[in-house]
Amino acid sequence: MSDFPLVIALVLALSVPVVLARAYAKVNDKLLAEWAQTHGVELTPESRRMVARYLRRSRVLRTWGALAGLFLPSLVELALNGRVQLLGFGTDGSAAPYAGPIGAFVGYLVGSLYAEVSLARPVDQVRRSASLVPRELADYLPARLLRAQRALGIAAVLGVLVLGLVPYDAREAAEPEWLSLLTGAAVVAAFAVGLEALERWLVRRPQPFTSPSLVAADDAIRAQSVHSLAGSGLALLLVLCSGICVGLAASDVDVLRWTMWAPALVALFLSIRACLEIGHRGWRVRRPIAGAPGMPST
Amino acid sequence: MILEVDPRSAVPPYEQLRQQVTALVLGGALAPGARLPAIRQLANDLGLAGGTVARSYRELESDGVVTTHGRHGTVVSGPPRQPPPSAELLAAARHYAAHASNTGATLDDALTAVRVAFATGKAA
Numbered sequence: 290m291s292d293f294p295l296v297i298a299l300v301l302a303l304s305v306p307v308v309l310a311r312a313y314a315k316v317n318d319k320l321l322a323e324w325a326q327t328h329g330v331e332l333t334p335e336s337r338r339m340v341a342r343y344l345r346r347s348r349v350l351r352t353w354g355a356l357a358g359l360f361l362p363s364l365v366e367l368a369l370n371g372r373v374q375l376l377g378f379g380t381d382g383s384a385a386p387y388a389g390p391i392g393a394f395v396g397y398l399v400g401s402l403y404a405e406v407s408l409a410r411p412v413d414q415v416r417r418s419a420s421l422v423p424r425e426l427a428d429y430l431p432a433r434l435l436r437a438q439r440a441l442g443i444a445a446v447l448g449v450l451v452l453g454l455v456p457y458d459a460r461e462a463a464e465p466e467w468l469s470l471l472t473g474a475a476v477v478a479a480f481a482v483g484l485e486a487l488e489r490w491l492v493r494r495p496q497p498f499t500s501p502s503l504v505a506a507d508d509a510i511r512a513q514s515v516h517s518l519a520g521s522g523l524a525l526l527l528v529l530c531s532g533i534c535v536g537l538a539a540s541d542v543d544v545l546r547w548t549m550w551a552p553a554l555v556a557l558f559l560s561i562r563a564c565l566e567i568g569h570r571g572w573r574v575r576r577p578i579a580g581a582p583g584m585p586s587t
Numbered sequence: 588m589i590l591e592v593d594p595r596s597a598v599p600p601y602e603q604l605r606q607q608v609t610a611l612v613l614g615g616a617l618a619p620g621a622r623l624p625a626i627r628q629l630a631n632d633l634g635l636a637g638g639t640v641a642r643s644y645r646e647l648e649s650d651g652v653v654t655t656h657g658r659h660g661t662v663v664s665g666p667p668r669q670p671p672p673s674a675e676l677l678a679a680a681r682h683y684a685a686h687a688s689n690t691g692a693t694l695d696d697a698l699t700a701v702r703v704a705f706a707t708g709k710a711a
Contacts, residue, residue, distance in 0.1 A: 419632030421588040421611070423624040423660065495631040498589050 312352035327571025328509035336506035347404035354400025358392035398521035405514035418498035441526035442481025448533035455540040520567030527560035604643035
């Protein structure tokens with residue numbers, strides 16, 4: 290019996306309350322001012338309330354999402370198979386080290402999405418107004434992040450297929466089945482395409498015009514939500530690439546056995562950075578705000 | 588640039604949109620080459636059916652105000668093909684608009700009054 294899950298449980302028991310306390314911390318004026326500055330918006334009393342609500346809710350929901358992603362698979366495994374495992378490491382000595390990061394990133398992504406979708410925006414009940422300025426994903430997300438998403442999606446799909454082409458030593462690793470690889474490649478491709486579609490959908494969600502300050506704040510909130518989605522999506526693709534590299538390192542090809550561990554570790558490290566940093570990066574939406582000073586309005 | 592739709596107005600929403608976009612183009616706020624939002628975006632933002640905005644864009648296209656370039660969207664092409672009103676008519680309209688505005692009338696009220704005046708003028 291392995292004691293490693295017990296060590297993980299102890300570490301989690303100490304760190305989870307700290308993470309939750311940070312998530313529920315009050316959004317103070319300093320944080321709001323910094324956020325407004327990095328996103329290039331001027332907060333008014335009404336937009337300040339909306340932004341403060343979003344910042345706290347999104348932090349709480351992302352945290353709970355990540356924690357659910359970490360613990361739900363363990364609970365399901367315990368309920369269905371009676372097997373005790375934590376973050377992919379079982380008491381029977383089994384190890385699936387990528388289960389933890391994948392679960393956390395999926396949960397973080399779902400939390401980010403729910404935070405954006407469930408945020409109530411003020412709506413003018415009397416008049417229906419809209420800005421005549423188009424909203425495009427490129428206004429809310431840097432082009433290089435979009436290119437990185439596409440490139441990693443293609444790399445992950447190709448990588449999954451390459452796993453079926455390399456030879457394996459039957460004594461060390463089982464030969465992967467083509468049906469599982471093709472299914473895996475299809476799932477990865479669907480995820481990469483779906484991620485960008487989800488980002489575009491977030492940008493195109495209804496944005497009735499209420500006041501220039503509220504629309505500017507709403508644009509900045511959308512940009513942060515899209516960045517959070519992109520960050521966790523990129524993290525998932527990177528962790529998949531890392532797993533593929535580990536798979537290639539287990540092959541019977543000497544060059545791959547010796548070289549694939551380095552990119553696997555780099556991709557894993559980058560996945561954690563992507564999830565933690567991209568979602569919090571300041572971004573000034575490039576779309577001009579209708580009705581703002583200097584902009585004509587009818 | 589902000590578009591407004593009054594659901595209680597007697598003027599249909601697609602016509603309200605057409606008039607406002609035309610006014611923005613005539614006033615120079617929307618220059619030729621400026622891109623308009625996708626039909627779905629504008630319909631979502633205004634809480635209208637996609638068909639309503641699509642009809643408005645079609646009318647604007649037949650007026651020569653916009654051109655649609657497939658997936659590249661709808662782009663302003665220029666002022667409507669019909670000749671602009673004469674200086675004399677425009678001065679009279681401005682005078683009337685100022686007077687109507689002073690009485691507290693909305694644009695719809697003023698346009699209705701003009702239509703009634705035209706109809707009764709023809710009948711007389």
